[in-house]
Amino acid sequence: MLSTSLRSLRRLATTTAVVPSSILLRVSSRDCSRRWSSRQCVSPQKGSVGPSNSSVSGVFHRYIQNSGIFTSRTLLAEGDATLTPTSSPLIPPKLSKNSGKSDNPSILKPSKVQAVLKGIRQSPKKVNLVAKLVRGMRVEDALLQLQVTVKRAAKTVFKVIKSARANASHNHGFDPDRLIVEEAFVGKGMYLKRISYHAKGRSGIMERPHCRLTVILREITEEEEAKIAKIRVMNYKKLTRKEKQLVPHQLIETTPTWSRRTKETFVRTLNSNPSY
Known part of the structure; x- marks a missing residue:
């Protein structure tokens, strides 16, 4: 009986877009009362009613998760066209299939x-x-x-x-x-x-x-960029000014010839002391 009911649920999932939750509860409670004892079934006060997820096939379990039965994101307002569905703040924002980025355009660029x-x-x-x-x-x-x-x-x-x-x-x-x-x-x-x-x-x-x-x-x-450019110009001017001072022929002319006494000091010594 349980296998036939699950088979009918799978057939219903392939033909319809949404599976009502009342059908799931009715079938699971009927199977629980006929095939299982009261100890194996979980009471509604203590937990969920029906078989465990291990008995349900992986395809049907994924269908229930992706169909949006347990979320309010895909619910539409019935009767009044002015109402719009609102998602719970506890649910993360839904991601698009084409890109891994969120659809929220309010993400700011970090500083x-x-x-x-x-x-x-x-x-x-x-x-x-x-x-x-x-x-x-x-x-x-x-x-x-x-x-x-x-x-x-x-x-x-x-x-x-x-x-x-x-x-x-x-x-x-x-x-x-x-x-x-x-x-x-x-x-x-x-x-x-x-x-x-x-x-x-x-x-x-x-x-x-x-x-x-x-x-x-x-x-x-922009202010810091202008300041950096100004410092670079000043450093370039200082460097070029120092390079202009280092002229080879001027360095050769100003280099003194080594001697213990120059001619001027020797002549001054002779004039002051003729006996020398």
């Missing part, structure tokens, strides 16, 4: 993007020395500076800044040429303790420090 690297096997004090160097710099300038920095932590900071720039440009649509390092700070990680062997059978505790690095990027404003 800052970050990248975090955990488990760095180095002291946080040493990593912070390099992180302090690139704070407030443009991303392109920071990457160039880290390439010529002779520090072991420079490679780690370079990798995190590059990852943050990729996150900003790929995930959030930032312009990679207008990014600036807003923050670069180091946090203390797990300190592992190891045995340090000393002389004469003694021992001590040796610590293996770990840390984590966080880099936060943002786009520069």
